[in-house]
Amino acid sequence: MKSKGIKSKAVQNEAPHEGQGLSRFAPYLINRIAHRYNQSLQDAVTELGLTIPKMRVLAALAAMGKLSVNELTVVAVAEQSTMSRTLDQMERDGLINRMKSQADSRMRVVQLTQSGLMAYREVWPQMSEAEDALFVGLSKDQRDGFLDTLSQILLNIRKHDF
């Protein structure tokens, strides 16, 4: 830690959660759930010859149609270097192709090939099973309300308009 020292008396006072656990701290719960969901899919996607980033690209393109590389990086929650490498491999494997955007010929967009769409349909049951595992014991209303809140939160904090 840079030796900035303690700047104010405020930090002498107890902060929330001290000695209380983190079970009411939303970001803690969200990070643990995200990590566990991804881990739970790891074996299944490896078995299909995929990776988590490739699975996300398949799902994003199947759900949203053509996307630019920047859009894909945001939507598939990847680092740019990871996305670039992932797309190279997926193109080589015939799962996607890249083409000039019809809207703006200076821009290139990525789209699924037929084989990529088949790969999405093959991996989807694994994604769906891992999703259902989250919601065991919750009612349809709770699940719907939870999705509504998640949507609102993403709207609150996202930096892009998608």
Place this chain on the structure above:
Amino acid sequence: MKSKGIKSKAVQNEAPHEGQGLSRFAPYLINRIAHRYNQSLQDAVTELGLTIPKMRVLAALAAMGKLSVNELTVVAVAEQSTMSRTLDQMERDGLINRMKSQADSRMRVVQLTQSGLMAYREVWPQMSEAEDALFVGLSKDQRDGFLDTLSQILLNIRKHDF
């Protein structure tokens, strides 16, 4: 992709979300929110001479008391190699120390030093601000219900009993 070919007719059929976006797919929303929350704290923790893993270790130990390295790795959502490096640096910087567990002398546990506790109190306002940014426009009831659902989901899918 390994050339396993298409195994069944099932994949010829359309799968959920095709052409529909992912706005009702919970893991997509959760992953994007987790990533954006972490990104939003990046600058603030760097300014304090911390990293996201170090911030998580401070919060976990402040909230939960002494933890083993394995527990910390799960709770702070880190890879083991990252956690190991992070703890070495934090010990060097006087934020944590490691000691024999009183319950089991073969086990070592990690605890915050006084300086580590001060560092948690210094970074907490940033964490709190980033948390509040999630919930803009949501009522207290919605926020509480959301936390209840997150807790249930973590119970559903966690691999450890903590």
